[in-house]
Amino acid sequence: MKSSNPYIGRFAPSPSGPLHFGSLVCALGSYLDAQSHGGQWLLRMEDLDPPREEPGAATRILNSLEAHGLHWHGPVVWQSKRHALYEETLEQLRKKELLYPCYCSRSQIRENGGHDNLKCRVKIADSGACALRLQCAGGEEAFIDIWRGKQCQPIREDTILKRRDGLHAYQLAVVVDDIAQGITQVVRGADLLDTTGAQIRLFHILGAKLPTFGHLPLVMGPGGRQKLSKQNHAPAIDDNKAAVNLCTALGFLGFHVSQALEQGSTEHILNWATARWQRHQIDNHDRQLH
Template sequence: MNTPHAYIGRFAPSPTGPLHFGSLVCALGSYLDAVAHGGHWLVRMEDLDPPREEPGAADRILKSLEAHALHWHGPLEWQSRRHALYEGTLAELAARQLIYPCRCSRSQIRLHGGHDNATCRTQVEALGPSALDPQSPCALRLVCAGGEEHFHDIWRGAQCQRIGEDTILKRRDGLYAYQLAVVVDDIDQRVSHVVRGADLLDTTGAQRRLFRLLGATPPQFGHLPLVLGPGGHQKLSKQNHAPAIDDRRAAENLCTALEFLGFHTPVELAGERPEPILKWAAARWQRHQVDMRDRQLH
């Protein structure tokens, strides 16, 4: 079991493109919540999906964080260097019969309106030892479907999420799944608070279930409002070609991000360097002041 510890937060970007304004809002919110509570703020690069990564994006993200004085308080971690940790966790779960191979295709899952946990497990049992044939690509799923996860979100209050499907922990292509890596890393780094965008709220229940199956107390979660892209229908994202933030305008970017989060900055603050802006913001950070509206940047 993990033991109680001080506030440790983190920001975990994926190097699929440069930092954009929506990412800056999340980074700033998680940083300020940690610093305002006397905690540490870590950065972890979620570079688990090479086919989706953009060359040089990781370096650009780190340089943008530094340009905005968002300095992390511990070693920079790279998920691509932590495979042994993930494999060890899978071995532990396998020994407890908590994972099983799944060969269901996306078309089969779509046809059935979702993954059929019971049928899939029955097919695996019928195959016997051949179910683990390394020549036959399969995903590894966690036995977790059924029941509900209840938790209190820092900003969104009481939440109840039903676990309707066994979570994929390793993909058919052999890559470790986000749901496995993020939980294993948070446990290993003793993360106590996860402050991130509201687009990840729906993943929280399944992650909490895995935390508990691994004998760990889940961190406290808080989901910030989303910056929406043109048209106001989707979040601003790398997939929607969100423009990179201009590191030369770091002070202006920070003030704009603070305004988006609901903190009204004095006009003269925009002429300061990033460090005084962050110091001003950390001294005034109050969770109840965060503007929870998902909206476009104007």
Template sequence: MTSKYTNRYIGRFAPSPTGPLHFGSLVCALGSYLDAVSHGGHWLVRMEDLDPPREEPGAAGRILQSLEAHGLHWHGPLEWQSRRHGLYDRILDELAERGLLYPCQCSRAQIRKQGGHANDSCRHTPREELQADLPSALRLHCAGGEETFDDIWQGHQQQQVLEDTILKRRDGLFAYQLAVVVDDIDQGVTHVVRGADLLETTGAQQRLFRLLGAEPPMFGHLPLVMGPAGQKLSKQNHAAAIDDQCPAENLCAALGFLGFHVPPELGGESPAAILHWAASRWQRRQVDRRNRQLQ
């Protein structure tokens, strides 16, 4: 699989429409935007709307509205994963033809009881022994060995790939691990700047990049904004939506979290002026890598 774009710096922000943009996701969007723009690159937005049961009605529109209100304008066509099913099916067909996929009927309860997916026993189950009335996931033959990479902020990483990755779920939905890699290849993404909660998924994703004949992008995992109880600020934890009526205040707070010393007068500027100021001063080494609460 090859990219249809050039090899210049291309970054992206890929939110899931499970709720409106909150402060933690604004920090992630801003960090990925500034890293792309400061390196003369393009910044794309892709809506990861692959899981309808978890999506909140109207959330996608609210996320895009918030990005626009904060001056975070993307530099290419907006992509929707829900409109890319044909591409995912084609990639699954190619992997199946290479003998890299197998059906798995293991339930989450079984996997929890085993302490993880039992790759060997599941891999070797003859198809005729699969229960006809039980849906199957599709797993990728990829477990074993180690993936290494140098993360922009988290440093050198060594990750064991212990489990065969699910690429299509038992409920028939395409898995995040398939779609995110296929989309990054297709869009020519060269740098993935995202939250540190996704650091542990990177090794398995790198493995899939290479199986699809693509060089993995450079990864940078930004620190997480933590809530008052020490949990990650997230939609699942009912993080408050950012107020689109206060974009300058929000941007300045996010810049402070990312390590900028923000002059008070910047809060009176437009979002475009604030972003221009920040992009001209962006330095990766200034980012505090610790997950922490907003001060």
């Protein structure tokens, strides 16, 4: 499935905890899609939120990926070292008069049933802490997701690009970094599907070429009501069982895996899966692991 166009994909975990099984499914899916297209698979650590980070989690994530044979191309990109790039982008948007301060607290927004874009846009500057919002609400963004098909997402709220606490927001950093790294394919978990429309809007505003988006199925936790996640205390994967973990993840993605494959090396398993990767065969239903 190699293409004449260069394929550049990425995996971008946040160091809020070690790699768990849901994260492994996303990492494996994005890795195999890149490998099967003869592309690059980059690694970006989204370490922009120190209060949520777990000490040592970034190192554990890197070690787990290595243990599972998921080797990335080039150096790891750390968002915490790219503040100047984010500020440069904010300055571009300021010059276009597309940024404005928002002094609303989360509780106020929640009580009002959402952010009042027009009220904040005309409000006189306050002396308190503020977020920076992008003037972008209105209309919708449509795109074709690799696994979820046609999507139309209304942009009802002006996107926060810098938080009240002074930290750069995810929606800013993820788009700026994807542009800077030349990402052509964004393969990630379906929990981020709803953020895509706002990101596409920012791509357009910055005059950048859009990547193709694909959202993989989520591994759901006990009861099937919430995704398996670090916030829900999902257990870390056991790096000593890498072959079994890879085969289990392949089974979740829709592969028919034999028990004999579990006895092979991680390299053999990944080569086997790369040769058989077909996008249309992926089971895109969010579900519990059985």
